[in-house]
C-alpha cells in the first residue's frame with residue numbers, strides 16, 4: 001500500500017534524514033517523483049489517498065528517494081522538465097533547462113513578433129535538450145532551426161524533444177564543435193542564439209553538488225575566463241545583415257560580453273536584459289555586416 005511508503009517518509013522527516021533547506025526542498029521534490037511514478041493528482045497526493053501499488057513501482061519509488069537523498073536533481077529522476085510551458089525530456093547528457101533561459105527565449109520572441117509572418121532561420125549553438133530551439137519554433141510559427149552541439153547524446157535528446165512537439169520537419173540537428181569554426185550552411189541566419197557553457201573553469205569545482213555531480217561538465221565549463229564561446233561566436237558568426245545574435249550570460253558577464261560585441265566592429269544595438277533577480281542575463285546585438293577580423297581571439 002502507498003500508505004506504507006508515506007509512513008516511511010514521515011519517519012525520514014521526523015528523524016531529520018529529509019530536511020528542507022534554503023535552496024533544497026526534498027519534500028517538494030518527493031511529491032513530484034511520487035506523483036509521477038504513481039500517476040497521482042495533486043489532490044490525491046495531498047489527502048494521502050491509499051491504494052495498492054505494484055512491487056515494481058514501489059521499488060522505483062524507493063530508488064527515487066535514495067537518489068534524492070544523494071542530491072540527484074528531480075528532473076533527472078523523472079526524466080522531464082518544464083520550460084516555456086512545454087514539457088521537455090532530459091537526461092544526464094543534457095543540462096536541465098533553467099528559468100533564466102526563458103528570459104533569453106522571451107527576448108527573442110519579442111524581437112521577432114513584428115516579423116512573425118516571414119520565414120525565420122534560427123541557429124541554436126549548444127542546444128542540449130533543444131529547449132531553446134524547440135520553444136522558439138513552437139511559438140514562432142514560420143521559424144525553422146538548425147541545432148548544433150558537440151554531444152551526440154544531447155543531440156539525441158533534442159531530436160526526441162522536437163519529435164514530441166511535432167517539429168521534426170522544421171528542426172535539423174548537427175554534431176559540430178563550434179570552437180572549430182562555424183558550420184557550413186546554404187543560407188544566412190536571421191537569428192543565432194546560444195546559452196553556451198559560461199562558468200570559469202576554476203569555479204566549476206565549487207558549484208553545488210547537485211549541479212557538478214550530475215550535470216555534464218561540458219555544458220558548464222566556459223574556459224579560463226568563462227568567455228571562450230562568446231569570443232568565438234561573436235568573432236566568426238555568419239548572420240544575415242540586420243540579424244540578431246543573442247546570448248544567455250553569467251550574472252557578472254554583461255559588461256565583458258558587450259565589450260566583445262563592441263570590439264568586433266560588426267554589431268550595433270547592443271542590449272543587456274536583466275533576469276527577475278536584477279542580474280544581467282541576456283546580451284544581444286544586431287549584425288551590421290562586415291568581415292571577421294579575428295581580433296577577439298588573442299585577448300584571453
Ligand SMILES: C[S@@+](CC[C@H](N)C(=O)[O-])C[C@H]1O[C@@H](n2cnc3c(N)ncnc32)[C@H](O)[C@@H]1O
Nearest residue numbers: 097126127128149150151177178195196197219
Ligand atoms: C549551458 S548548456 C545549454 C543547453 C541548452 N541550450 C539550454 O539552454 O538548456 C551548453 C551546451 O553546449 C554544448 N557544448 C559544449 N561545448 C561545445 C562545443 N565546443 N561546440 C558545440 N556545443 C558545445 C554542451 O554539450 C551543452 O549542451
